[in-house]
Amino acid sequence: MIDLRSDTVTRPTPAMRRAMAEAEVGDDVYGEDPTIRALEERVAGLLGHEAALFVPSGTMGNQIGMRLVAEPGQEVLCDADAHVVTYEMGAAAAVFGISTRTVVSGGRLDAEALVAQVRPRGDWHLTATAAVAVENTHNRGGGLVQPLDQLQRLWNWSREAGVAVHLDGARIWNASVASGIDLATYGRLADTASVCLSKGLGAPVGSVVVASAERIAAARLWRKRLGGGMRQAGVLAAAGQYALEHHVERLAEDHEHAQALAKRLGVDPAGVETNIVVLDDVPAPVVAEAAKARGVLVSQVGPRRIRLVTHLDVDRAGIERAADVLAELLAR
Ligand code: TLP
Numbered sequence: 422m423i424d425l426r427s428d429t430v431t432r433p434t435p436a437m438r439r440a441m442a443e444a445e446v447g448d449d450v451y452g453e454d455p456t457i458r459a460l461e462e463r464v465a466g467l468l469g470h471e472a473a474l475f476v477p478s479g480t481m482g483n484q485i486g487m488r489l490v491a492e493p494g495q496e497v498l499c500d501a502d503a504h505v506v507t508y509e510m511g512a513a514a515a516v517f518g519i520s521t522r523t524v525v526s527g528g529r530l531d532a533e534a535l536v537a538q539v540r541p542r543g544d545w546h547l548t549a550t551a552a553v554a555v556e557n558t559h560n561r562g563g564g565l566v567q568p569l570d571q572l573q574r575l576w577n578w579s580r581e582a583g584v585a586v587h588l589d590g591a592r593i594w595n596a597s598v599a600s601g602i603d604l605a606t607y608g609r610l611a612d613t614a615s616v617c618l619s620k621g622l623g624a625p626v627g628s629v630v631v632a633s634a635e636r637i638a639a640a641r642l643w644r645k646r647l648g649g650g651m652r653q654a655g656v657l658a659a660a661g662q663y664a665l666e667h668h669v670e671r672l673a674e675d676h677e678h679a680q681a682l683a684k685r686l687g688v689d690p691a692g693v694e695t696n697i698v699v700l701d702d703v704p705a706p707v708v709a710e711a712a713k714a715r716g717v718l719v720s721q722v723g724p725r726r727i728r729l730v731t732h733l734d735v736d737r738a739g740i741e742r743a744a745d746v747l748a749e750l751l752a753r
Contacts, residue, residue, distance in 0.1 A: 423739045424718045428592075428675070428696060428732035431623040437663045444659035448652050449475070450645070456655030460662050464616065464629040467665075468590075468608030472637035474630045475658055477649050479504075479591045482615025482628035483554075484512045485643045489613050489636045490585035491551035493518030497587070498538055499554040501525045502561035504589055516647070520548055528562015530555055532575040539584055552585040557607060558592040558599075561722065564679070564697030564730075566596045569606070576610040588614035591628070595621055595695040598672040612636075621672050621696060622664035623733045626657045668733060672696065678731040678740045685744035686751060700727040703751065711750050717743045 424430045433441065447453035457475050465473035476482045483505050487497050497513060499505055501523035505513065513519040524531075524538050535553055542549040553575065557567040579586050588611035590596075597604050608614055613632040618624035630640050644650055651657075675696040683693040686700060700708075705721040712719050720728040729747075731740065 422716055422718055423735055423743045425729040425731065425735065425743060426718050426720045428621045428730045429619060431732050431734045433623065433625050433660055436667070437623070437660050440659045440663040441656045444655040446653035446655035449654050450650040450652060454653060454655040454658070456658040456662065460658040461629065463662070463665065465631050467604045468593075468614055468616065468631045469605030470608055470614070470631035470633070472632065472634040474637050474640045474644060475651075475654065475661075476615075476628050476630055476644055477626060477651065479589070479615055479617040479619075479628045480509045480512065481644070481647060481649050482617070482630045483509060483587070483589050484516060485640050485647070486587045486613035486615045486630050486632070487513055487519060487552060487554060488517045488643055489632060489640055490587055491517075491519045494520070494548070495551035496520040496522050496540070496548045497552045497554050498522050498524065498535060498550050500528060500530070500535075500556065500559070502528055502559070503554060503556050504560050504591065505554050505556070507561060522548075522550075528556075528559035528565050530567045530571040530575065532571045532578065535575065536578050536582075539582060542583075550584055552587050552612075553579065554587045554589060555611070556589040556591075558596045558695050558697070560591070560697065563692065563699040564592070564595065564695035566600050566694045569600070569602055572607070572610045585612040587611060590614045591617040592620055592695065594669050595672050595676070598669065599676055599695050618661040618664050621675060621732055622661070622668045624657070624660040624664045627661050629661075671733065675731040675733065678735070678737065679729075681737075681740055682729055682731070682744055682747075685748050696731045698729040698731075700729070700747075700751070701725065703727055708747075708750055712746055715746045717746045719747075
């Protein structure tokens with residue numbers, strides 16, 4: 422099977438597994454796992470933040486990140502297709518009593534449109550906007566990279582308005598490799614950010630929340646409350662460390678593969694900025710079923726929309742084979 426459903430499907434490589442097996446570990450709830458601590462320090466540094474916290478998933482990272490900057494009864498404003506409101510099972514409301522409000526943007530950040538929707542604190546009626554959430558790259562937007570000038574405008578405005586910015590940076594590595602903009606530049610334009618090791622980087626588990634030291638101290642309590650306090654999780658952090666050393670630059674290869682797929686499948690390559698290709702106006706269930714029967718797995722992300730995600734477990738030959746199968750199905 423050539424699995425293009427998601428970059429979450431990658432399996433740890435033999436070398437990554439060796440790094441996991443050899444990891445020095447301790448009880449991380451006591452703060453005594455040296456491999457976790459090293460990973461947290463490294464990711465905080467990469468993103469230009471004071472501190473970091475290892476968490477089991479991007480969902481937990483986002484939800485804790487947003488809780489750090491919004492109180493129950495306040496709202497987080499975001500794009501209508503954002504992962505935090507689409508794919509996290511209403512967690513902000515269900516778990517934290519945080520309300521969310523959305524702006525339709527197709528995924529591309531429009532700072533002005535977002536800012537225009539912000540509601541002030543202190544009003545007798547309005548739900549106060551405590552934070553805005555930005556996703557980079559944007560998953561449902563087809564892996565698009567947020568323009569730096571828009572991020573900068575949002576950030577400058579947020580400082581004046583006293584509204585926080587949370588970054589869902591599950592695929593910030595892809596954004597950085599594609600744009601050539603370093604991680605810290607993106608990281609410094611957010612108060613809290615969640616980044617994933619288990620997407621394109623190929624680690625089996627794990628995300629990291631970055632923020633100020635004070636906020637990360639609070640995040641540690643939230644993680645424990647949510648049942649995310651892990652013990653000898655250095656084996657997981659070692660996979661993350663390995664991924665940061667060996668799997669970041671190679672994301673360029675995934676991006677090339679996405680370009681190749683786009684060209685073969687009649688998708689405008691200019692609209693494919695990283696490792697996600699979206700096929701629109703296709704009978705998604707029919708195509709997905711027929712592709713599966715021929716050894717290619719794809720995601721249906723709408724009745725007439727299919728998503729293909731390139732990653733380190735599909736090489737060039739696999740991409741060519743998948744392109745052959747899908748091109749033939751689409752021609753029909
Ligand atoms: N995305 C998954 C699914 O949940 C849709 C995928 O296959 O793409 N932020 C973004 C932008 C994500 O794409 C994801 C995962 C997450 C957060 C959540 O990460 P996990 O799955 O670790 O909770």
